[in-house]
Amino acid sequence: MIFNSFHFLLFLPCVIFLYFAIPYKWRWLFLLLASYYFYMSWKPEYAFLIVASTAIDYYASMRMSAIADKAKRKPFLMLSIFTNLSLLLLFKYFNFFSDSARAVFDSFNIFYDVPEFNLFLPVGISFYTFQTLSYSIDVYRGTTKAEKHFGFFALFVSYWPQLVAGPIERSADLIPQLKKDFDFDYLRVKQGLIRVLWGFFKKVVVADRLSIFVQEVYQHPLDHGGFAVVLGTWMFAFQVYCDFSGYCDIAIGSAKMMGINLNDNFKTPYFSTTIREFWQRWHITLSVWIRDYLYFPLGGSRVTYSRLMFNTMLTFAIMGLWHGANWTFVMFGVVHGVLLSLRRTTDKFFPSFRLNLGSRFRWLSMALSMFWVFNLTCIPDIFFCSRSVGEAIIHMQSIFTVPNTSYDLIHNAMIGTDTSVQFILSWLFVGVLLFFDVVLYLRKDMTIEDYITSRTKPVRWAFYIVLLIFVGWFAMTTNAAFIYFQF
C-alpha cells in the first residue's frame, strides 16, 4: 500500500478511528495487525522476513540483557548483525556484488558461474534492518534496555507509518511512546492532518509533476543540451526532496494523530550553507545512524587528517550503497564524501577561506552560500538519478553542449507546447514549497503544523482550502511509488 493511493485514504481514517475506539490494552495488538496488513498489501511473503528479523533480534536482545559481561554478549550481537546483514545482502546486494565480481573475472578471462538470484526486493528492507540493528547494538552497549514484551518489540520493528521509508527510529524514542495511553487530542490530530496534507502536496503535486521532466531528461541522455540537463537536475533535486520529505511528512503526521512523535528527517536542507550542514538537515535519521554506528566506531573526527579523510569517504560510500545496489549510488555517496573532505581540507589549511561580504550583506553571503551548496549537492544527484555511471558521465558532458531542439523537452516546454503548462505549474508549486520553507527556516526550523496552528483562524482556513485545492485539482493521479521505497 503506498501512501498516495485510494487504499491508503481508506486505511488511514479507519486505523486512526479504531485506534482511539478500542481499549488501551489492545491498541498495541491492533497497531501490530494494521502494520502487518499495511506491509503485506505489497506482497504477503515479505512479512516472513520481518517476522524472522524480529524474532531473532528479540531473542538476541533478551539473551544480551541477561548477561552482565559485555564480552559474553558479543555472540548474540553477532547473531543479530549477521541475520540482518544477511537479509540485506541476499535480497538487495547479492546480484550487485555477483555482477561486479563477474565483470572483474570477465576482464581476466576467468569463468564465473554464479547464478542470478531473482527475488523481488522487499520494500523498506534497508530501513527496518537498520532500525533493528541499532536496537541490538544499543542493547549490547547497554545504552538501552531490552524490550521484554514481544508484541511491543514487534510493533517497534513494524510500526506502519515509518516501516517502509523511515524515519529510522531508535527504540528508546519509539517504544515508550508506543506503550503510552493517549487520549484523543483535537489539536494533535489537527496538526497531524496538516502535516499529512502538506506531505501529499509535496508528493502528488510537486514531486510527481517534476518527475515528468526529470524522466525525460535522464532517460534520454543524448537528446538534451546543457540547459536542459542543469534544469532537469535542479528539478530532480526538488523532486527527490519533495518525494522523500513528503513521505516522511505523511508518516510523521499519521503517527502524530496517534500521539506518537517520530523524528524529523528533513529541516529545509536546501538552505544549508555547507555540505556538513546539508547532512544535518537531509535524511537526518540516516545521517545520525551512520554517525553513531559507523563513523564514531571508526574513530570519527578525533583522528589524524588522513584517517579522517578515509573515515569520511568510507562512511559516505557505505551510505551511498545503502540507497541501492548500483554503482550510481556508491558514486552518489563518494561524491558527497569528496565534497565534505574538500571542505574539511579548506577548513584545515585555509580557515579564512569563506564568502564574506561584510555584516551589512550577511544575508547575501548566506543566500549565495546556500545557492552554491545547493548546486554542489546537485552533482552527486546526477549519479543518483542516472541509470548507470556511464550515463551519469554523459549527462555531465551534456552540460557543456547546446540543445538538440527537436528532442529537448525542457526547451520545448519553454517555447509553448503541450508540456508548457506542466512545466510552469512545476515551478509554481516549487515556489509555493520554497515560500513555506523560507518561512519555516526563518522561524528556526519550526514544523509546518506548528506554524499553521499558530496563525489566526482566517489564515489557517485559507491555508487548508488552498492546499486542499492544490492537492485535489493538481494532483498527478499516476500513483507513482515513492523513490525511497526501493531502498
Place this chain on the structure above:
Amino acid sequence: MKKLFVNIAILLLIYFLISQIAVLSLPFSWGNTRLNTKYVAYKEQPEVYNTVFVGASTTYRHIDPTIFDAALNEKNSDYDYHSFNFGIPANRTPQSIYTLNYLLDSYEEYIDCVVLDLSELTKMGVDNLHKKEMIYWYTRDNISSIIKTSYESEKGMLNKVGVPALHVFSYGEKLLMVGMGAALLEQHTGLNVESLSLGPDKNGYYSLDQEMKDDPEGDLAVRYEFLRTQDTIDYRTRQCQLLFERFGNVQKGYSPTMSRELNKLIKTCNEKDIKIIIMLSQRLGDRYEYLLPLYNSLPEANKISFANPDEYPFLNDRDNLFDLAHLNRNGSVVFTKLFADLFLEKIQQQERE
C-alpha cells in the same frame, strides 16, 4: 472528536462547492487531446462539414473523409458531402454518444448526416481510474445509464458491482475535479493540441501507416511487427466467425439500457431531420456477445454491419491489415469506398421511409 469531524466536513463542503463553481463556470473542455485537437479544427469552420463520424479507433483509422466525400459526390450530384472524422482510440460507446450529442447541440444547423461506430460499452478497469480521458464525459444525465449498462453488460457479480462502482468513483472525481487542474489549463491556454493526429488532410483521419511514419520510434512499429502474423490473423478470423455464428441473430440485448439510448439518439436525429447510421465494425474478443444483440435491436435503415468476416473477407486480408484490429492505409481506402456505397443505400432507404 465531534469538532474534528465537523471541521473536516465543512472543509470538504467548501472544497466541493469551489469545485462545482469551477466546473460550472469554466468553458467546456475535452479530456482527450486527440478529440480536443479535432474539435478545435472542426469549430473553426463547422459550416464546411455536413457529415460527422464518431467512434473509436476503427472510425479514426478506417474512414477517410476525403475518399468518402469523393465516392459519394461522384454518385450523388444532388448533394455535396463534406465529412469530418471525430473517431479517437479506445472510445466507449457512451463517450461517442456524448460527443455526438455535444456536436448536435452546438452545430445542429450545419450537420445533415452522422455516423456512430459501436465500440466497447462501458468496459472499465482499475487502470482506467484517474485518467482525464475517462473522466470528462460523465454527466448527471448519462451516469445512471452508464451504471445500468455496465451492470447489464458485465459478467459475474463481482464485475456487475465493481465496474459500476469504478464509474461512480470516476464521476465523483469529475465532480471534485480530482487531478483535472492541469488538463483544464492546457485546454484553455490552447496547448492541449496534437496537430499530427488530425491527419494529413486535416479532416480527422490518420492512418496507422502514416502515424508510424511520423513517429518511427513509437509503439506502432512494435504492433506492426508482432501483431500481424498470418497465424494470428487466421485465429482472429475464426474467432470472429464463431462468435458471429453464435450471436449474429440474437435479438434480445444484453444491455437494454444502451439499446434504449441508441434508439433515443436515432429518434432525436429523426426529429431534427438528421440522417443517422449506426455502424458495427469487425471486432475482437467477446465484444460480439453484447454488440451484436445491441446492433440487432436497432432499426434496419439506420445500421450498417461489417461484423461478419465471411461477408467482407478483405477485412481479414493480411495486405489490408496494420495489426489485428485495424486496417492499414490500403485497407482503409477499400473500406471507405465500400462504406460510402452502403451509407448511400441506407440514406436513400431512410429518405424513402
